[in-house]
Amino acid sequence: MSRHLTYRFWLCVTTASCGLVGGVALGEPAVLAFGLPFLLALLLSMAEEWWPSVTVNSAEPSTVRAVEGDIVKLVVELDVPARTPYVDLELQVSAAMESTDSLHRVTSFTTAGRHTETFSLRLVRWGVARPDWLTVVTRDRFGMTEVVQHVLLPTPIRVHPHTERLIRMAPLARTNPAVGDHRSRRRGSGTELAEVRPFRPGDPLRSVHPRLSARRGMPMVTERHVEESSDVVIYVDSVQDIGEDIETTLRWTVTASTALAKRHLRSMDRVGILDRGAGVRWLEPSLGRRSLHTIVDALLATTVLPTAGRLPAISFGAIPAGATIFAVSPLLSVVVRNDLATLRRRGHEVVVIRPDALPPADVSYKAQRIFRVQNEIKRRELADVGIFVVPWDPAEPLEPAIRRVAAGMGRMRAGR
Amino acid sequence: MSEPHSQNPGEKEMRTRDLLVTPPAALALAATTLVCMGGLPFIGLAGSLVILVIGLALTFMAISSGSHFAAVLATAYLMLPIALMLESATDQSPVGWAVAGVFFLGFLSCLQLTFATRRFGRVSDTVVANELAGLGVLGFASVVLAVLVSSLNATTLDLNWLLVPLTIGLLLVGGAGLAVAAASRTGEHDKRRWKPGERMIPPAIGAEDDPLLR
Numbered sequence: 228m229s230r231h232l233t234y235r236f237w238l239c240v241t242t243a244s245c246g247l248v249g250g251v252a253l254g255e256p257a258v259l260a261f262g263l264p265f266l267l268a269l270l271l272s273m274a275e276e277w278w279p280s281v282t283v284n285s286a287e288p289s290t291v292r293a294v295e296g297d298i299v300k301l302v303v304e305l306d307v308p309a310r311t312p313y314v315d316l317e318l319q320v321s322a323a324m325e326s327t328d329s330l331h332r333v334t335s336f337t338t339a340g341r342h343t344e345t346f347s348l349r350l351v352r353w354g355v356a357r358p359d360w361l362t363v364v365t366r367d368r369f370g371m372t373e374v375v376q377h378v379l380l381p382t383p384i385r386v387h388p389h390t391e392r393l394i395r396m397a398p399l400a401r402t403n404p405a406v407g408d409h410r411s412r413r414r415g416s417g418t419e420l421a422e423v424r425p426f427r428p429g430d431p432l433r434s435v436h437p438r439l440s441a442r443r444g445m446p447m448v449t450e451r452h453v454e455e456s457s458d459v460v461i462y463v464d465s466v467q468d469i470g471e472d473i474e475t476t477l478r479w480t481v482t483a484s485t486a487l488a489k490r491h492l493r494s495m496d497r498v499g500i501l502d503r504g505a506g507v508r509w510l511e512p513s514l515g516r517r518s519l520h521t522i523v524d525a526l527l528a529t530t531v532l533p534t535a536g537r538l539p540a541i542s543f544g545a546i547p548a549g550a551t552i553f554a555v556s557p558l559l560s561v562v563v564r565n566d567l568a569t570l571r572r573r574g575h576e577v578v579v580i581r582p583d584a585l586p587p588a589d590v591s592y593k594a595q596r597i598f599r600v601q602n603e604i605k606r607r608e609l610a611d612v613g614i615f616v617v618p619w620d621p622a623e624p625l626e627p628a629i630r631r632v633a634a635g636m637g638r639m640r641a642g643r
Numbered sequence: 644m645s646e647p648h649s650q651n652p653g654e655k656e657m658r659t660r661d662l663l664v665t666p667p668a669a670l671a672l673a674a675t676t677l678v679c680m681g682g683l684p685f686i687g688l689a690g691s692l693v694i695l696v697i698g699l700a701l702t703f704m705a706i707s708s709g710s711h712f713a714a715v716l717a718t719a720y721l722m723l724p725i726a727l728m729l730e731s732a733t734d735q736s737p738v739g740w741a742v743a744g745v746f747f748l749g750f751l752s753c754l755q756l757t758f759a760t761r762r763f764g765r766v767s768d769t770v771v772a773n774e775l776a777g778l779g780v781l782g783f784a785s786v787v788l789a790v791l792v793s794s795l796n797a798t799t800l801d802l803n804w805l806l807v808p809l810t811i812g813l814l815l816v817g818g819a820g821l822a823v824a825a826a827s828r829t830g831e832h833d834k835r836r837w838k839p840g841e842r843m844i845p846p847a848i849g850a851e852d853d854p855l856l857r
Contacts, residue, residue, distance in 0.1 A: 232820050234711045235751070240817040242744075247810040256796040257729075259806070260737030260789040264744035266813065267784050271777075312773045315759065319843060322652045330651055331764040335773055355852040359845040362837075368777045370755065377843065383852050500855075508855045521854045528853035 228376045230278050236371040239265040272369040279365050280374045281314060282306040284341065286361055292385045293350050295473070298327060299384060301346040301358055307336045315364040316344055323356035323386060324348045352473050353388035353481065355528050357381075385527050388482045391624050393490040397578055397632040399457040399551045422450040456495045458512045458547045461487055461522075462570075464556030464563045465504035466538065468531040470584070476557040479582035479621040481526050483555045486625050487580075488522045499550070500525055503566060505532035507541050512550065538562045543570055552577040558605045558616070568612045578632055579609065580625075583618040646709040646840035650762055657763055659707045667756035667766075668706050674750060675702045675721065682724040685731045694724055706757045709840065714754040718747055737796075741789035745782040752778065762840055 246262015249255065284304040293299055303316065318330040327347040336342055350356055361378040426435060426446035434448040461484045468477035488498050492514070499512035500522055510525055538560075546552075552575045556563050571577045583602065586595050606616045615635055619628040648657040662668055679695035686694075701717035704710075722743065729739045752774050759766050837843070850856045 232823060234715065236820055237817075238715060238751075240813065240820060244810065244813050244817060246744075247806055247813060251806045251810065256737040256792050257735065257740045259792055260740040260785075261744045263741050263788050263792070264748055264781055264785040266809075267781055267788070268748060269813075269816070271780065271784075312777075313770060315764075317650065317762070317764075317839075319845075320651050321845060325651070325654060326763075329763045329765045330654065331762045332767070333759040333764055333770050334767040335769045337769065355848075357846075357852075360843050362843075364839075368773060369781075370752075375837065377837070379846055381846075381851065502855075508853075510855055524854045528848065528855070530848075 228280070228374060231373050231375065233366070233370055233373050235369065236269070239269045239369075239371065243269060268369045269371065272367050272371040275368055276309065277367055277372045278374050279309065279311045279367055280376075281308070281311055281336070281363060281365055283361060283363060283376070283378045286358070286378065286380050287382055288348075288358075288384050290384070291382060292387065294387050295350060295353050295389060297386075298347060298349050301348060301380075303344045303346070303361060305336075305342045305344065305363075307339050307342055309339050311336045311365055312368040313366040313370070315362075315366075317362045317364075318346055318358050319360040319362070320348060320358045321356050323352040323354050324350050324358070324384075350384065350386045353386050353478055353527065354530070355383045356386050357383045385524060387523070387527065388478055388485070390482050390485045390489070391626065393486050393626055393629055395626060395629045395633060396490055396494060397551075397553070397629060397636060399459070399496075399576070416451065416453065418454065419452045420449060421452045423447055424450065456497065456514075458497045458499070458550035459487075459491045460499045460501050460512060460546055460550045460552050460575075462552050462554035462556070462567070463500060463502040463526065463529060464554065464558075464560065465502055465529050465531050466560040466563055469557070469559065474584070474621070476559070476582055477529065477531060479584075479619075480555045480557075481529055482621070483580055483582065483619065483625055484553075485523055485526050487553050487555070488526070489519065492516075492519045492522075498522060499546075501543075501546070501552075502529055503541070503563060504530075505534040505538065509545060511545065512547060541566070543573060546570070546573075546575065548574070550575055554579045555582065556580075557582055558602075558609075564605065564609065567609060567614055571612045571614050576636075577614045578636065579614060579616040580628055580632070581606075581616055581618045582621050584621055646758075646761065646838055648762060648840075650840050650842055652842075654763060657761065662706060662757065662761060663703070665757060665760045667753050667760065671702055671706065671750065671753045671757060672699065674753070675699055675717075678721050678746075679724050682727045685727055691724075698724075702754075705754050709758050709761050714751060714758075717754065718750045721750060722747065736789075737793045738786055738789045741785040742782070745778065745785055748781065749778050758839070 243262045243266035246259055246265065250259025250262065282305065284306045286301060286303045289300040289302065301318070312335045313333065314335060315333045320330065325348070327349050330346060332344065334344070348358070358380045361380055363376045363378065364373055366373045423436065423439065424447070426448050430448050435446050436449045439447045463480055463484050465477060468475045470476055491498050495514065497512035497514045498518065500508065500510040502508035508525065510522065552570050554567055554577060556579060558564060558579065558581055567577050567579065586598055609616050615632065617628050617631050617635060619625060648662070649655065663672070675698045676695060679698040680691055682694060683691040698720055701713070701720050705713040705717040725743045725746070729735065729743065732739065756766060756771070756774070
């Protein structure tokens, strides 16, 4: 908070002094009369109150989670100790939100007590949005003094992009013994039928199928696949963010990563995040509802940080052995492609979902062709080291892309 | 020091054309026109037009820049045609000068309200009412005092016993203000200095934004 004497104070002091001195010295009542309003303004403002101030009691948004396009209210509660004739409130917001009416208002409070002012904000972009600052300027009636306060608004609003609920999952190569939704190659106590075979010594008696045994005339047993879980690490490419308005590669990456994380957590997989940008953000694979919240919040906080020079190579020692890597990346950065190849060489199964918006119609045919050829070269480079790349048009749902992953990975494993 | 027409990147910049049609700006431009053309009977059409063009340019500069300095300059300029009118008037009463002083403060308030409407600012009616009430009180008291000064001046009474202590008191108030200002002044390169409309550095990403920082 800072207090100032405004330019009006100096104007009034100077003009009133000049009027009085000039009037007395020159004996001119006109000069004296001209200075009188300035003198009176000064005296009346002193008599009323100087430096009136209000206190911002709270400034809270109506919700802390919303979806892109939602409108939230920011309710500012002000404690007004006395009558305040001029209160200027101006809100500074991040680029992720905009005002639906006005972020700047000038008002007065005629009574002491608690007053509220409501700002209406539209959330235009996913991520962690917040109104950054509230600037409150209060002045006395004649504007001689002012008090300026900058109030930091601490409550972030998490703006979710529109995501979808996935049904299908990519089949994972390596599973853990913990119970989950992935069909294992092992036989045991699952729900999905694997095989029917004659009884062998050592088989548990309860695995004997009575009706089938009666039909065949010999004891038959049914074997089932064990349902297991796995470790999944979602590799988020935040090296760059390319696109127009809100349709950017990073938004698509976050959208797909969120859907994948939700789907795998629903299937009892442990899910972790590896966010590769100028630095590395790492969240160890974990399980459960709390983990989902942490993952979603971490994904929403993804930003592209400015870098100088080349990005450093990173070590992947913390990634659990056997974890499947789902990378969501436009594959524009060499660093990301190198990372993925390194992960594959370390023995991880790596699947890349490439958000791949078609170039606009006004782009020349030659440019579109170069774009396609470059994408194909990158895909083949990664396929050579055993990485499956599936393109995904963000205008379409993610589900078909996941189905293509499921179908393509089987073929790729068979070809290895 | 001019201030931008928008503080927030999400907002479109307010156009000067839109700013000029807000009620206080339109009133300021109309008042400028009226005052500048007030000298027409005394200095002729060409002279009045020159005064009008300069007056409108200064008022426009003040409104579009949002600068207090430009506002004071534009208001002070309007004192020229007013002084011309008052000096050309036959009675030359001090009341006219007192009214000129009130007009000065009123015009300045009007320009200040245009500053409040910048950056899509919404000014409540109570603020306007407060301004008008303050100017009304000021105008009434000034005219009464001016009449008093005028009538006392017509007598042979010596008023220096009142005016000299008042002047000294005022100078003392000014000195005290100067001391307050000097004590609270921030340095030229101090990052805390803030101008209206200036976008401040947003807070750094913290643990409340990113759970991975916890």
